[in-house]
Amino acid sequence: MAAAAVVAPQAEASESWYLALLGFAEHFRTSSPPKIRLCVHCLQAVFQFKPPQRIEARTHLQLGSVLYHHTKNSELARQHLEKAWLISQQIPQFEDVKFEAASLLSELYCQENSVDAAKPLLRKAIQISQQTPYWHCRLLFQLAQLHTLEKDLVSACDLLGVGAEYARVVGSEYTSVLKCRALFLLSKGMLLLMERKLQEVHPLLTLCGQIVENWQGNPIQKESLRVFFLVLQVTHYLDAGQVKSVKPCLKQLQQCIQTISTLHDDEILPSNPADLFHWLPKEHMCVLVYLVTVMHSMQAGYLEKAQKYTDKALMQLEKLKMLDSSPILSSFQVILLEHIIMCRLVTGHKATALQEISQVCQLCQQSPRLFSNHAAQLHTLLGLYCISVNCMDNAEAQFTTALRTVSSQLTTHQELWTFIVTNLASVYIREGNRHQELYSLLERINPDHNFPVSSHCLRAAAFYIRGLFSFFQGRYNEAKRFLRETLKMSNAEDLNRLTACSLVLLGHIFYVLGNHRESNNMVVPAMQLASKIPDMSVQLWSSALLRDLNKACGNTIDAHEAAQMHQNFSQQLLQDHIEACSLPEHNLTTWTDGSPPVQFQAQNGPTTSLASLL
Template sequence: MAAQAAAAAQAAAAQAAQAEAAESWYLALLGFAEHFRTSSPPKIRLCVHCLQAVFPFKPPPRIEARTHLQLGSVLYHHTKNSEQARSHLEKAWLISQQIPQFEDVKFEAASLLSELYCQENSVDAAKPLLRKAIQVSQQTPYWHCRLLFQLAQLHTLEKDLVSACDLLGVGAEYARVVGSEYTRALFLLSKGMLLLMERKLQEVHPLLTLCGQIVENWQGNPIQKESLRVFFLVLQVTHYLDAGQVKSVKPCLKQLQQCIQTISTLHDDEILPSNPADLFHWLPKEHMCVLVYLVTVMHSMQAGYLEKAQKYTDKALMQLEKLKMLDCSPILSSFQVILLEHIVMCRLVTGHKATALQEISQVCQLCQQSPRLFSNHAAQLHTLLGLYCVSVNCMDNAEAQFTTALRLTSHQELWAFVVTNLASVYIREGNRHQEVLYSLLERINPDHSFPVSSHCLRAAAFYVRGLFSFFQGRYNEAKRFLRETLKMSNAEDLNRLTACSLVLLGHIFYVLGNHRESNNMVVPAMQLASKIPDMSVQLWSSALLRDLNKACGNAMDAHEAAQMHQNFSQQLLQDHIEACSLPEHNLITWTEGPPPVQFQAQNGPNTSLASLL
């Protein structure tokens, strides 16, 4: 018995020594691999060699699975060798499923592998993998929640928002059961964001009310609490802006701006939450700051505070450039594109067409780098080109760009915006497109079933109807539409629509010979247009003031208005010539496929400024 015990002890000692030796060579190789990975610059080839050197030692399954995961992760993140990365991750996932209590390796392998499948456009392989991982992760709260978020994101990218919302609802209920009100709020706010995208407003209101209560009642990490509040307020602000309610949103926007200031003063608390389901954050502080700048720019654009929009865009773009040096997150490129889209519209209004065209070109370059970004913003890009074409009086190109945008968009608000602008192109073109124009005007009829709930777009539709009636010589009808626009735009501080409506009403009264009433409209139109500043309305207003004062015998005032008109004309003419001479001007002919890679310089088309002068 003693001999057997001694032999058993000896065998155990030998096994322990072998395990210790195995651990020592493994740790040594792992240490070398990490050293090479974190070198500056990283030595990825040497890192991979060290990890591959583990396999000839015939390691136990745990070490084998972990090494496959590490190799797959390094190859996925640092090389273009997706085939080898996929092979290692698939092995890590396969082996780890046979090992009990090996959750981190198992679920990280599933998560990374599904990411890689999506990158290779193998979504049909990613979905069942994530579903299997979700099914077996229910006893691991952190990974269960993370995988639910990941599958919901995948469905969102496929534009299957119903499935994504269902998964987020499942996640919210699971978080509630495991006692994580913080992550429950994240799931619910994410679901609210998708419901807003789907325009399911009846479901959004009660959900946001519940989210507001959860956020206020949750007592935890101050940064996490404030980030939830930022998420909640961003949804509220975008909800108001989508509805075109620029004045009503101001209290929410002010709260959001105060909230981001609070977050910027808080220090990151390194104490980990006691509940593993709480180990999430919505966005880094720096990303949230850019997002708040972005919604402020959106508000300023809708309200017609264009100098303010430009100031916040400059701040946001400066911060984005700094962040992109350290972070290649796709969301930063999305922020950049949306900011540029808004500042382009701003430049076109303020009479900086050449700069606007160069910024449209920037958006093209960003979209060239990401097919997904182009897919999400192609319609907006053609809309911007359509607006630019209108500003340089290339009406056939404007029609082609707007028609392309309509073909590419399924977003109702963008559709209504494009149709409104296309209708204004047809109105200015006269009788060439009568049938199409009548059809468009009927589809955006603000008196009947307007297709979207946006207050701003409905007010713009009344303006377009007024413009059409003016061109038709039906002045009383035009006045009715324009007074409706004024009533709606004044209710929500839509300054640019107010200025456009006032100057058009002033023009109608001038044509009717009512000079006093015309003056009462044109003077405030000019004041408001100067404040925005809107170059086209200032040009129009100064021409009317010149003619009004001449008709009333006010020679000095007429001369002053004529001088102003001449100044605006010269500025616009100079900018017009500069824009049309840029090689980027060739973009106006692009209506198919991805953005052109380069532009050939040209003298510029034979465009007319007649409509401006």
């Protein structure tokens, strides 16, 4: 019966009235549609017979479970679960009912925002469950998850460490618990990645890899553990901005998920309760692999590939969400949309990007926790959109809001903070009159000295911003030094978009200096690379430079061809610009406080210009 089985143990089935009422309750619960009211009536009738403690405790658990999972009567569910927990503690060898009640009750407390009641309950259940490996491990995971949701990653890591050591000690007696050790260690590795404790992550992942390979279990569970391990490895590389280095791991991960998709859960039935531990259902893992593939494609600048995998992932998510209300699916959806929005802005589809930003807002309105976790990202995306439509004041306001939002969580959001500061610096550079603020920002993201994160990609971007600033200041030799450093780092890890941006800016510098040949050597590959991405802004910039270069060199035909390309790009961007600024969602650019606005008022038309793009 949901989490608590309706079928009674043999020792409790001696009373015919009890067995009959359970049978009726299960029949009503599994009817189509379920008849929950009648199911509850049957279970409540058990108490009329003044049953012994074991039956009383189990019935309270069953009632609490049915009410919790199938109704909104959380108060009555809580009363039954509290009684089940209280009575079951007085009964020896009654572990399943005792710990199921504790687990469900703590879930309900959290749902009611009574976390302070859930913690001591779980701690007590953990303390008395040490002789029951399955429940001890499950309760440790549950308390660690609770601390994680509260962003207390230190306590969560400590608990996972306790679980890993417990699994190691009892593993010789209960072989299946060794799988739990791998899950504890992998979960701890995930939290260490979130905390950016990268020096601790590497040895832990090495140990996890050995445990996963040596663990002898059924194929689907082994592959599931391997997916968990490889997802962490891929994420570790992507956090470090190492797009090229991650490719072998990503390929293994994609092969692994293909293997899992060919295996059927019902082919291999677990013989031990501890084998029931899964970190994610198979369908969720498939979406996650799509997601990390999208993240890789975005960093590398393979935007068409990012689009393809995003479409596949979102299609699968829609199917899953019709049957599954798991919050993690909404998180996956928001992260996918965040990445594809950046992709749209680069490829010149601002109107679509703005509508997808609005979609993220709507998803976050449905979940306070989702909004709390993604508010900074939302404002960052709006800042990027504002840059794309040349609303620099709004862009500054959005990035400033994002920095304010993320400042309290710098431990786990250092990369996001650095990304925001880098883009805010680009706004100040374009505005041209914010020198004091700009110098302060550039000092905080100095790639030559005390750079705040270990990300190769972000450090390369910081060199580019330095080069851009030096270019606007007319310090061309300094600009070339910074941009060559960007190129060296970008080429080392296949960061195609940064490579294209650096090449076109170097081409512009050489053009200003009158070195037309060297300028052409930079702009032509920039144009080719931008076309492959495709990056509309770099193509617009490159075509303008090619037009002017060919004019200067007397290549009339080539100059005309480049001018036509520039005109085509300009028209595409202008039409998209007008469409985006005319959307009611454009009013989101002024939102800098509180929850996302629910409704938008349509504007009469665009209020910005394309001057900076042309």
